[in-house]
Amino acid sequence: MASGNNLPAAIIHRLPHFTLSFPSAKHIFNPIESSDPLYPIHRPSARVVIVLGTSPLKTEHLDQYPSVECVVATSAGVDHIDLAECRRRNIRVTSAGSAFSEDGADYAVGLLMDVLLRVSAADRFVRAGLWPVKGHYPLGNKLGGKRVGIVGLGNIGTMVAKRLEPFGCTIAYTSRNKKSEVPYAFYPTVLELAANSDSLIVCCALSDKTHHIINRDVLTALGKKGIIVNIGRGALVDEKELVKLLVGGELGGAGVDVFENEPEVPKELFMLDNVVLSPHRAVLTPESFDKVTEVMNANVAAFFSNKPLLSEINLYD
Amino acid sequence: MASGNNLPAAIIHRLPHFTLSFPSAKHIFNPIESSDPLYPIHRPSARVVIVLGTSPLKTEHLDQYPSVECVVATSAGVDHIDLAECRRRNIRVTSAGSAFSEDGADYAVGLLMDVLLRVSAADRFVRAGLWPVKGHYPLGNKLGGKRVGIVGLGNIGTMVAKRLEPFGCTIAYTSRNKKSEVPYAFYPTVLELAANSDSLIVCCALSDKTHHIINRDVLTALGKKGIIVNIGRGALVDEKELVKLLVGGELGGAGVDVFENEPEVPKELFMLDNVVLSPHRAVLTPESFDKVTEVMNANVAAFFSNKPLLSEINLYD
Structure with a gap:
């Protein structure tokens, strides 16, 4: 070579x-x-x-x-x-x-839509031959009007926001510093952002400071109908707590491209219809x-x- | 009652x-x-x-x-x-x-993204336990830069266009009449639109005039990498030809919410990874x-x- x-x-x-x-x-x-x-x-x-x-x-x-x-x-x-x-x-x-920013932003929006509108789950329903047997598939959720919180408003986060605006989403964010040039609401902590959001999109860098930034408290604040999307790094989210809350019905859904021990994915998630799993490929x-x-x-x-x-x-x- | x-x-x-x-x-x-x-x-x-x-x-x-x-x-x-x-x-x-327009437009974009970025297929890959075995999943396709043709620029079609703009897509359309107020390229026939598009989104009304408007010629013009999304009505597309071209690798992929004989879905599609199937629920x-x-x-x-x-x-x- x-x-x-x-x-x-x-x-x-x-x-x-x-x-x-x-x-x-x-x-x-x-x-x-x-x-x-x-x-x-x-x-x-x-x-x-x-x-x-x-x-x-x-x-x-x-x-x-x-x-x-x-x-x-x-x-x-x-x-x-x-x-x-x-x-x-x-x-x-x-x-x-x-x-990778554009592709990352696209994929984040794609995962959010897929979880909310239940696209993958509906596809599974049809492929399993259940449509003629069971009739109507459960309702999806509308994207418009949803409050989307962006964790880390860098290149990718900003592009996510721009893409979600025409869907009628309300954007807020948390970041190390408030950015004076953006029109979105700023929350100083991810916990406050979660409490005021219907969905969280995690697209910040992983460091000592952001390890498990999405912990049990944040996920609980996001709530039973809350959806989390992670296209950053697996260790940004406390995966064990994420799995517990999803299995217990304490969180609305998740779109996950990155995991703490890739390529291992917690098997409990394979059973859930409100979860979309992706093999760390958002930007590929x-x-x-x-x-x-x-x-x-x-x-x-x-x-x-x-x-x-x-x-x-x-x-x- | x-x-x-x-x-x-x-x-x-x-x-x-x-x-x-x-x-x-x-x-x-x-x-x-x-x-x-x-x-x-x-x-x-x-x-x-x-x-x-x-x-x-x-x-x-x-x-x-x-x-x-x-x-x-x-x-x-x-x-x-x-x-x-x-x-x-x-x-x-x-x-x-x-x-239903907003939900229809959301779902059309969701299906397009799902097929292009291969979200459902990647989810299936992870759930089947293939990530640790096979390693990297095949690359997805970038949404930005794609030429998206909209068949029927009514309420839904217009909202689809607005949603795709910030992703960097180039929008064109065909409609009964050219609309002077929109900035998108107009093609007088769906065949010309298909020949100049990477993806087609079908969201016009079904009538005698639009029955099988998406026929073999249109699909062939869309080409081997072309993607079709149908959220209108099943009979807008010649489903038999669609299945043949998909099975033969002559069409890039499809996101389909509506079918000619619902709830029956052609079984040949169940085997394809470049297809996303949905049980007529775009707007639900x-x-x-x-x-x-x-x-x-x-x-x-x-x-x-x-x-x-x-x-x-x-x-x-």
Whole structure:
């Protein structure tokens, strides 16, 4: 896979079975896989490490790349990368930036609609041959007029809001800071947001501060008819409590793309009709792959030519 | 069920197993069911017949109501009512008007998103326990940038367009007439619209003129990656051809809420992952039921007090 040209090399870091690849990156620089015969030669000197997907990059992994100066992530969230350790080692980190935002926002709206309107459940009903036998399927819920609370009004959250407006939803949000430029109601805590929302869409970054930000209290405040959609990271939600409340009928429904122990999904959810389950794929479309490849290429090229990085994470925030 | 008051009676006409009911209507007038002991007394003299859902009202049914002057439908489409015969008998007909439009538009967008983003299929994948076994689920398709063609730009079609705009879709339409007030491209035929669209959303009324308007040629023009969504009536689409093209991989996918022989659904579709099936329930939410009850009440009340009807069908169109 490595070429004989003089392009600087970037080492690819990935989980063994992470099968995504970015062919067009080869035209910009040398992406060297661990299967490549040149890998042992380049590994100690590589200045750039590309992290595919959510492959963990912790201290023990960083130790394998002693010369790394820049970690290029291909995901929007970088919770799989030990940012504190990168800061300590003076390593810069870039993310996918907004490459996935549109797809993420689309999928969040898609999951919310699917749970509310019961599309997947209705499809299951028809495929099981129940329509001629049971007659009318239970009513869905109208999207218009619903109060949708957005947890994290960043790129994705903002696009979710814009997409839901013409459906007649009322948008509110919580975020680290109130944003003066948006017309939506701001709640300083996720608990207050939940108490004033019919549905919550979780699309913030996972960090020490946001781990289990959706806990039992928040879900209880959302209430028996409340719906939660999570397209962020599994650990943003206390999954055990989510399952308990759903099974007990204490929560209206859930659309879940991310889980705490992927690819494991709590089996109790398989029985529920008010839940839509998705295998961490909100942003996986051919278009977003092209876009993230562009961002990755641009970051690697910028690094090697000493230009400003495009989507650098602020490690001192 | 009939009350002893002096309200004029309206006869309820429904299929035997049509289980919907409109309790609040009782406060406005006497809705008399066939199970009511007063039914045989009121049937010959009833001036209003309320048709529940899509219960057929043909010549033989109209004969049962010799005094009927006004037929109040509870659906947006009135293809189940013999309009020519009503015109001949000088019977006025009202529909649900726009009571269902928002829900219909929501569901159309929901089905399109579900097929494109593969939400139901991904849910099935997770519930079957395949995520840990097979790893990544196939990519979905991005909604943004798609050319969406709307067949019938009435109440529902217009609301579909407004909802899809913030996703970055390009909207075009075909309709009986070009509408000067809308910014979308107009195609005079559904065939031209299909040839210039990635997805078609069918939301026009069913009539002699629109029967099988979506035929083999239209579906072929839509193409191998094309997606069709039907929330209108089953007979708008040539279902046999739809099934053939889907099974043969000649069409990209389909989101179908209505079928030619409901509740029968072609079994071949049950095997397909690029199809979302729904039991004619696009508009069935508690909110739309409230709204249609209002419209129905208002029409009956207007009729009995000689006021203009709210959502009268033009039988001379």
